[in-house]
Amino acid sequence: MYSEFSKGIFKENPIFIILLGLCPALAVSTQVVNALGMGAGVIFVLLGSEIFISLLKDFIPERIRIPSFIVIIASFVTIVDLVMQAYAPSLSRNLGVFVQLIVVNCIILGRAEAFASKRKLRESLLDALGMGVGFTLALLLISAIREILGSGTITLIAVGGFDGVILIPGLSSQPARVLALAPGALLVIGFLKALFNWLEMRKASRTVWAADPSAAGGAS
Amino acid sequence: MSYIGIIITFVFINNFILAQFLGLCPFIGVSRNTDSAVGMGFAVIFVMSMASLATWAVYRLILVPLHIEYLQTISFILIIAALVQLVEMVIMKISPPLYKALGIYLPLITTNCAVLGIALIAVRSDYNALESFVAGIAAGIGFLLAIVVMSTIRERLDKEWVPKPFRGVPISFITAGLMALAFMAFDKALLKNLIG
Numbered sequence: 298m299y300s301e302f303s304k305g306i307f308k309e310n311p312i313f314i315i316l317l318g319l320c321p322a323l324a325v326s327t328q329v330v331n332a333l334g335m336g337a338g339v340i341f342v343l344l345g346s347e348i349f350i351s352l353l354k355d356f357i358p359e360r361i362r363i364p365s366f367i368v369i370i371a372s373f374v375t376i377v378d379l380v381m382q383a384y385a386p387s388l389s390r391n392l393g394v395f396v397q398l399i400v401v402n403c404i405i406l407g408r409a410e411a412f413a414s415k416r417k418l419r420e421s422l423l424d425a426l427g428m429g430v431g432f433t434l435a436l437l438l439i440s441a442i443r444e445i446l447g448s449g450t451i452t453l454i455a456v457g458g459f460d461g462v463i464l465i466p467g468l469s470s471q472p473a474r475v476l477a478l479a480p481g482a483l484l485v486i487g488f489l490k491a492l493f494n495w496l497e498m499r500k501a502s503r504t505v506w507a508a509d510p511s512a513a514g515g516a517s
Numbered sequence: 518m519s520y521i522g523i524i525i526t527f528v529f530i531n532n533f534i535l536a537q538f539l540g541l542c543p544f545i546g547v548s549r550n551t552d553s554a555v556g557m558g559f560a561v562i563f564v565m566s567m568a569s570l571a572t573w574a575v576y577r578l579i580l581v582p583l584h585i586e587y588l589q590t591i592s593f594i595l596i597i598a599a600l601v602q603l604v605e606m607v608i609m610k611i612s613p614p615l616y617k618a619l620g621i622y623l624p625l626i627t628t629n630c631a632v633l634g635i636a637l638i639a640v641r642s643d644y645n646a647l648e649s650f651v652a653g654i655a656a657g658i659g660f661l662l663a664i665v666v667m668s669t670i671r672e673r674l675d676k677e678w679v680p681k682p683f684r685g686v687p688i689s690f691i692t693a694g695l696m697a698l699a700f701m702a703f704d705k706a707l708l709k710n711l712i713g
Contacts, residue, residue: 316545316686320630324538364598371591379587394637397590401630403542479536480697487683487690495682 301420305427311404312435312486313493318404321395322436323482328452330461332440334388335395336433338377340426342399345373347413347425354414366409367400374400404428442485447477520651522708523644527655529703533631534663535696540631544664545689547622554668558661560622562654564604565635568597569653572636573646593636601626631660667693 311317318339325331349369350357357365378396381389389396399405408428413421444451449469455461475481533539540561547557572593580586605623609616626632635656639649670692679688 317542319541319545320538323541364595367594367598368591371594375587375590378590394634394641397637398539398630398633400590400594401633475698478701479538480694480701482538483690483694483697487687487694490690491680491682491687494684494687498682 301423302427302430305424305429305431306434307431309428310431310435311428312432312439313490316490317407318402318432319486321398321402322432322439323486325392325395326436326440326443326482326485327447327477328391328444329437329440330388330452330454331391332433332436333454334381334385335392336429336436338381338392338396338399339402339404339432340429341377342370342373343405343408343425343429344422345376346370346405346409347421348418350409350413351416351418351421357414362414363406363410366406366414370405370409371400404432439482439485439489442489443476443481446473447475447481448472520648521711523648523652524655524658525703525708525711527652528659528662529700530705530708532659532663532700532703533634533656534660535693535700537634539634540629540660543622543625543629544660544667544693545686547625548664548668548671548689550672551665551668553622554664555661556618557622557625558657558664560626561629561631561660562657564597564601564623564626565632565657565660566650566653567604568600568632569635569639569649570646571596571600573639573644573649576640577646589637589640593633597632597636631656663696666696670696 312322325335346369412424449465449472451463453461534544548554
């Protein structure tokens with residue numbers, strides 16, 4: 298049961314491993330607070346649509362399942378969009394058109410088609426949570442790198458007297474501005490993906506080594 | 518904004534892939550060789566221009582008069598999905614060779630965020646019908662430009678030695694990052710100098 302949840306975070310992380318939902322991941326990762334907002338939106342839409350699709354899977358005719366899924370997803374996206382405009386207007390402005398674009402985020406339709414339309418409610422729920430959390434963590438990692446190196450700050454949610462912005466001494470005066478701009482997003486994800494590939498390759502060669510030390514020598 | 522301004526903005530300054538990150542999935546997925554990149558690019562131009570016109574009509578003539586603008590997301594995605602199906606059927610009937618060239622890319626385009634993106638951006642920018650149409654074509658041309666350049670670079674890269682962890686997707690992203698860096702030369706000041 299737990300594995301349905303944890304696979305979305307590590308083994309099948311939507312951003313780094315299966316490379317789904319990249320457009321929003323890159324576009325909104327300029328500040329940590331945007332990543333949090335986007336992550337929350339995606340988790341809500343994933344949960345809502347996977348629950349609905351899992352419950353309705355026996356009633357939706359096979360032939361029109363994709364359009365039906367899209368309508369369900371779009372309804373939840375509309376809810377997120379309206380709620381964000383009402384209660385977090387500045388976040389809504391920062392994320393701009395990308396809130397509405399959650400509807401074409403391949404993670405959501407992908408999970409609906411591959412998972413929720415076949416499994417029971419409880420499994421779908423855990424899958425949605427895992428994928429959503431995995432997406433949010435990946436987004437947080439990218440945005441933290443870009444914001445810390447690119448502007449020398451960490452922007453979180455403002456609470457009371459704390460305005461939400463943490464300055465990093467030494468970096469905030471002379472940040473590597475390029476990382477906060479468009480090219481930075483592509484470079485950061487490229488290097489992160491290479492890092493994950495490298496980790497995977499190292500792990501793979503280790504397991505081969507453990508099983509048969511002589512075979513691994515030639516492979517690595 | 519003038520039409521030339523819209524074209525320059527969407528092809529260069531706000532290039533959909535390199536500045537706005539819309540349509541990255543097909544950009545990485547279909548840029549392996551130049552032929553399929555060109556096919557995908559033209560399919561996207563075609564669908565984007567049709568979609569921006571169709572969504573403009575639905576938004577201005579149905580959603581606004583009835584005060585149901587909040588149905589924007591749902592109606593736009595359904596229009597785009599239906600439109601892609603329609604375009605696919607029409608091309609199949611009228612021009613089988615064209616269908617053979619573009620056919621496999623059309624279903625992929627429904628979930629391409631660039632198409633929904635241009636529809637939403639055109640509405641947000643208050644473009645009229647012709648401006649939406651031109652913006653759709655220009656954004657499509659920007660996509661074509663980026664994906665064709667990318668595919669030629671990737672064809673070259675296939676022959677070069679690349680460190681193992683960087684092979685495939687990571688090096689493509691880094692290449693795209695460097696292209697985006699080059700595209701930063703196009704900014705608002707350029708537009709001002711060109712057309713005043």
